[in-house]
Amino acid sequence: MDLSLVIPVYNEAESLRPLWREIGQAVSPLGLEYEIIFVDDGSTDDSWAVIVELAGQDSHVRGIRFRRNFGKAAALTAGFRAARGRYVVTLDADLQDDPAEIPRFLATLEAGWDVVSGWKFPRRDPWTKTVPSRIFNWVTRTLTGVHLHDFNCGFKAYRAEVVREVRIYGMLYRYIAVLAHWRGFRVTEIKVHHRPRKYGTSKFGVGRFAIGFFDLITVLFLTQYTWRPLHLFGSLGLISLVLGTLINGYLTVLWFTGHRPIGNRPLLTLGVLLMIIGVQFISFGLLGEMIAAMAPREDEYAVREEI
Numbered sequence: 001m002d003l004s005l006v007i008p009v010y011n012e013a014e015s016l017r018p019l020w021r022e023i024g025q026a027v028s029p030l031g032l033e034y035e036i037i038f039v040d041d042g043s044t045d046d047s048w049a050v051i052v053e054l055a056g057q058d059s060h061v062r063g064i065r066f067r068r069n070f071g072k073a074a075a076l077t078a079g080f081r082a083a084r085g086r087y088v089v090t091l092d093a094d095l096q097d098d099p100a101e102i103p104r105f106l107a108t109l110e111a112g113w114d115v116v117s118g119w120k121f122p123r124r125d126p127w128t129k130t131v132p133s134r135i136f137n138w139v140t141r142t143l144t145g146v147h148l149h150d151f152n153c154g155f156k157a158y159r160a161e162v163v164r165e166v167r168i169y170g171m172l173y174r175y176i177a178v179l180a181h182w183r184g185f186r187v188t189e190i191k192v193h194h195r196p197r198k199y200g201t202s203k204f205g206v207g208r209f210a211i212g213f214f215d216l217i218t219v220l221f222l223t224q225y226t227w228r229p230l231h232l233f234g235s236l237g238l239i240s241l242v243l244g245t246l247i248n249g250y251l252t253v254l255w256f257t258g259h260r261p262i263g264n265r266p267l268l269t270l271g272v273l274l275m276i277i278g279v280q281f282i283s284f285g286l287l288g289e290m291i292a293a294m295a296p297r298e299d300e301y302a303v304r305e306e307i
Contacts, residue, residue, distance in 0.1 A: 001034070001085040002033045002034060003027065003032050003086075003089065004035050004083035004084060004089070005036045005037065005088075005090075005102075006076060006083060006088060006089070007036065007079075007090070007092070008039050008076060008090075008093065009041060009075075010040075010047075010069065011045045014199035015095045015198065016093060018095060020054050023099045025100075026100050026101075026102045026103065030103060030106070035062055035085065036060050036061050036062065037062045037079045037083060038051045038062070038064070038093070039076075039079045040063065040064065040065040041071065041074070042066045042068040062082065064082060066078075073170055073171060073172060076090060076168065076173050077167075077168060083160070083163065086160050087106060088158045088160060088163050089105055089157045089158075090155070094197055094198075096124065096194055096196070097154065098192065098195060100193070101118070105118075105155075105156075108188065109157055109158075109159060113186050114158065114159050114185035114186045114187065115157070115186070115188070116190060117151075117153060117156050117177050117187065117188070117189040118154075118155035118189065118190065119150045119190065120153050120194035121191040124194050133150075136151070137150060137151055139213070139216070140175075144216075144220070148177055149189065166179045170218075175215065175219045178219055178223065179219065179222075179223065226292070229285050230286060230288065231285075233282065233284045236281045237277070237283075237284075238282070240281060241278025241282070242278075243271075243278075244270075244275030244276075246271075247267060248275065250267075251265065251271065
């Protein structure tokens with residue numbers, strides 16, 4: 001199998017038939033052996049009936065149906081497990097991603113990249129989505145060192161080994177490129193045509209960006225501190241402990257030089273509090289190191305090839 005297209009579906013019955021036709025028009029001329037995997041994430045409309053109908057018409061179509069809505073990460077994971085292609089392309093089912101871009105994704109993979117992320121340009125969404133997205137993308141680029149313009153874009157292409165190695169859960173699907181980069185895979189992006197939504201309504205609100213920042217903290221911890229938690233908590237604890245010690249040292253000097261009393265000064269409370277917090281952070285780090293040492297340990301490296 002050359003290509004697997006993984007498409008999460010949630011209440012997108014109206015868009016599935018046009019999407020299927022556009023995918024066929026884009027992929028069939030390439031002469032590739034391909035499959036289209038629709039993952040119905042607990043839809044309450046006729047999405048599954050349409051998928052069954054398409055599978056009966058086209059041997060390229062496969063379907064996976066969840067018992068209830070488990071979220072996009074679960075849908076992608078199920079699709080990745082079922083995918084048989086050496087290349088895997090993901091796109092949304094709402095027709096905003098243009099299947100005509102698929103050959104460009106595949107050409108970029110053929111050029112030697114492992115992950116190709118889409119950059120919706122220009123983006124056809126209201127400002128309530130684009131402005132928070134720009135802030136979110138800037139923060140993510142700055143903290144992760146992965147220089148993509150659109151981490152939220154669901155239109156991506158991967159080599160099969162990427163989706164086998166990178167595990168996602170919760171809302172971490174938007175950080176697949178970051179997790180892949182940390183595993184040593186080569187990540188790039190291409191500008192893609194983005195279309196206005198034609199059917200239905202968006203499944204995401206502004207609140208997802210707040211959740212996204214929490215997920216970003218999770219990703220940073222998973223990629224950099226999973227097996228060395230003391231480096232994170234110890235650094236924070238050391239900073240807090242040093243600041244508290246300096247404050248209390250300053251007050252001690254004042255006390256010995258006759259500037260009394262110091263017991264009712266808020267600065268003393270701050271200094272003591274910082275020292276206590278510093279000790280606690282260091283203790284958390286040591287406990288984390290003990291847990292990490294006892295946990296089943298994955299390899300901290302990724303082998304590209306052997307001869």
